[in-house]
Amino acid sequence: MRYLVTASEMRRFDENTIEKIGIPACVLMERAALAAAELTEARCDGRGGYVLVMCGMGNNGGDGLAVARLLAERDFRVEVWCVGNREKASPQWKQQRSILEKYPVEFTDKPRRGDYGALIDALFGVGLSREIKHEYAEAVMLFNSLEGWKLALDVPSGIHSDTGRVMGCAVRADETVTFGFCKRGLVFYPGCEYAGEVSTADIGISERSFYGRKPEMYAYDEEAAQLLPKRQRGGNKGTFGKVLLIAGSLNMAGAAILAARAAYRTGAGMVKVITCAGNRTILQQAVPEALLGTPNELDRSVEWADVIAVGPGLGKSAEALSCLEGVIYGSRLPLLADADALNLLAEHPELRAALAEQGAAGRKVILTPHVGELARLTGQSVSACAEELLSCGIALASELHAVVTAKDARTLICGEGHDVCVNLSGSNGMATAGSGDVLAGITAALLGQGMDAFEAAAVGAYIHGRAGEKAVGKRGEYGCMAGDLTAQMRY
Ligand SMILES: NC(=O)C1=CN([C@@H]2O[C@H](COP(=O)(O)OP(=O)(O)OC[C@H]3O[C@@H](n4cnc5c(N)ncnc54)[C@H](O)[C@@H]3O)[C@@H](O)[C@H]2O)[C@@H](O)CC1
Numbered sequence: 095m096r097y098l099v100t101a102s103e104m105r106r107f108d109e110n111t112i113e114k115i116g117i118p119a120c121v122l123m124e125r126a127a128l129a130a131a132e133l134t135e136a137r138c139d140g141r142g143g144y145v146l147v148m149c150g151m152g153n154n155g156g157d158g159l160a161v162a163r164l165l166a167e168r169d170f171r172v173e174v175w176c177v178g179n180r181e182k183a184s185p186q187w188k189q190q191r192s193i194l195e196k197y198p199v200e201f202t203d204k205p206r207r208g209d210y211g212a213l214i215d216a217l218f219g220v221g222l223s224r225e226i227k228h229e230y231a232e233a234v235m236l237f238n239s240l241e242g243w244k245l246a247l248d249v250p251s252g253i254h255s256d257t258g259r260v261m262g263c264a265v266r267a268d269e270t271v272t273f274g275f276c277k278r279g280l281v282f283y284p285g286c287e288y289a290g291e292v293s294t295a296d297i298g299i300s301e302r303s304f305y306g307r308k309p310e311m312y313a314y315d316e317e318a319a320q321l322l323p324k325r326q327r328g329g330n331k332g333t334f335g336k337v338l339l340i341a342g343s344l345n346m347a348g349a350a351i352l353a354a355r356a357a358y359r360t361g362a363g364m365v366k367v368i369t370c371a372g373n374r375t376i377l378q379q380a381v382p383e384a385l386l387g388t389p390n391e392l393d394r395s396v397e398w399a400d401v402i403a404v405g406p407g408l409g410k411s412a413e414a415l416s417c418l419e420g421v422i423y424g425s426r427l428p429l430l431a432d433a434d435a436l437n438l439l440a441e442h443p444e445l446r447a448a449l450a451e452q453g454a455a456g457r458k459v460i461l462t463p464h465v466g467e468l469a470r471l472t473g474q475s476v477s478a479c480a481e482e483l484l485s486c487g488i489a490l491a492s493e494l495h496a497v498v499t500a501k502d503a504r505t506l507i508c509g510e511g512h513d514v515c516v517n518l519s520g521s522n523g524m525a526t527a528g529s530g531d532v533l534a535g536i537t538a539a540l541l542g543q544g545m546d547a548f549e550a551a552a553v554g555a556y557i558h559g560r561a562g563e564k565a566v567g568k569r570g571e572y573g574c575m576a577g578d579l580t581a582q583m584r585y
């Protein structure tokens with residue numbers, strides 16, 4: 095697991111490290127610069143090459159000045175390009191600048207060469223507070239136009255460190271070395287594309303600096319198998335969860351098949367699919383391990399189950415609505431609502447209110463909307479939801495007292511009073527029909543094995559992405575289909 099921090103969280107951890115723990119600011123800056131200098135040295139063929147360091151007037155620029163000194167000491171030929179009004183420079187910047195005057199570097203007001211081995215971006219870090227304009231914008235454009243390996247210090251200049259948005263224009267780096275903790279903007283689009291490969295350098299700001307207030311966002315980065323619920327040695331199929339899946343209207347049997355297979359491949363003991371009578375034969379052939387039932391057997395099946403997943407390929411017919419009503423009014427089992435169940439919830443405020451009441455009373459509820467479904471549920475436009483996925487996900491989770499898996503290129507798992515989990519696994523090859531049905535099956539199986547709703551949603555999204563990466567590794571981004579995901583699930 096790794097933390098993803100905002101600029102203000104990072105400032106708090108900086109301050110706590112300096113003021114409460116007592117590590118001087120110049121020590122942190124030196125360590126940051128050392129990490130960047132070592133990376134530069136490792137990436138450049140031998141010493142003696144030309145390096146350009148573009149510095150702003152804040153502490154990010156101060157880092158750049160310190161890197162320039164360390165590289166000069168290692169026999170690089172360093173050009174230092176300072177942009178901005180020096181009178182407004184930070185005290186640390188001034189200190190670094192006065193030290194650097196004693197070193198053999200060239201100060202320039204414009205890059206002079208076309209053959210830099212490395213170009214270092216130290217214009218803005220987490221202190222970027224507005225759109226980049228005028229001489230700064232010109233500097234960013236010129237920097238981007240130069241040939242050579244580009245390293246951004248902390249954040250590529252111009253990328254908003256909390257959201258990943260481009261603030262007017264931004265440096266396009268090959269690599270970013272970020273200091274202390276990874277900034278949120280380095281994992282969200284488009285920031286992650288501007289950052290290139292991201293590494294996090296330990297500069298002495300550790301979890302010790304949290305003082306009871308840890309970051310509010312995190313991502314998994316471990317092996318998927320480590321996150322799965324422990325499998326009891328003496329368990330039987332009843333121990334590992336009975337998943338009731340209500341899915342697949344006529345001509346949509348595929349959604350039920352994918353979700354059922356995914357649930358079995360995530361360790362579910364038993365899966366029963368309630369689907370329309372016309373899907374029976376195909377389901378029996380495709381997933382012979384699954385039990386089958388029709389909507390008129392819903393009540394009995396609900397009594398049998400440990401967890402219910404409703405929605406994949408369900409449609410919005412009267413029969414679909416009656417199934418959804420049945421699992422909301424007629425049960426308090428953990429419930430996952432996906433796809434058409436979400437569309438029905440968007441159209442039926444009374445069902446939504448009932449679900450909210452149950453969520454407040456402690457029922458485990460997970461909703462897995464993509465941006466379009468989220469827009470229908472929140473009454474916002476699709477573009478507003480895509481732009482503000484985080485706040486929309488949090489608002490829906492609070493309204494329904496539920497866990498919301500807000501699906502996009504970076505899926506967010508939001509729960510009331512819970513830190514946000516960002517899913518970083520996966521690939522664009524997974525943006526294909528049926529991928530969501532697989533996620534629903536995985537998540538339901540985890541719920542059925544007794545996981546807490548938030549954990550099931552977060553681990554489910556992560557496992558789903560890992561399976562997608564493996565599938566894309568085999569079939570390529572274009573060739574990957576949702577069925578390849580279930581085929582690649584192996585734990
Ligand atoms: N002790 C610390 O505080 C540490 C800070 N470090 C570095 O310091 C950075 C943060 O330093 P600062 O807080 O000084 O912030 P920055 O250096 O990111 O930039 C702040 C300066 O840029 C100006 N500015 C912001 N947006 C602008 C825009 N669009 N156009 C023109 N000027 C703009 C601000 O007025 C301010 O002068 C981190 O990203 C990191 O690189 C590291 O050295 C580690 C330790």
Ligand SMILES: [K+]
Pocket residue numbers: 154215216217218219246247248249250251
């Ligand atoms: K930077």
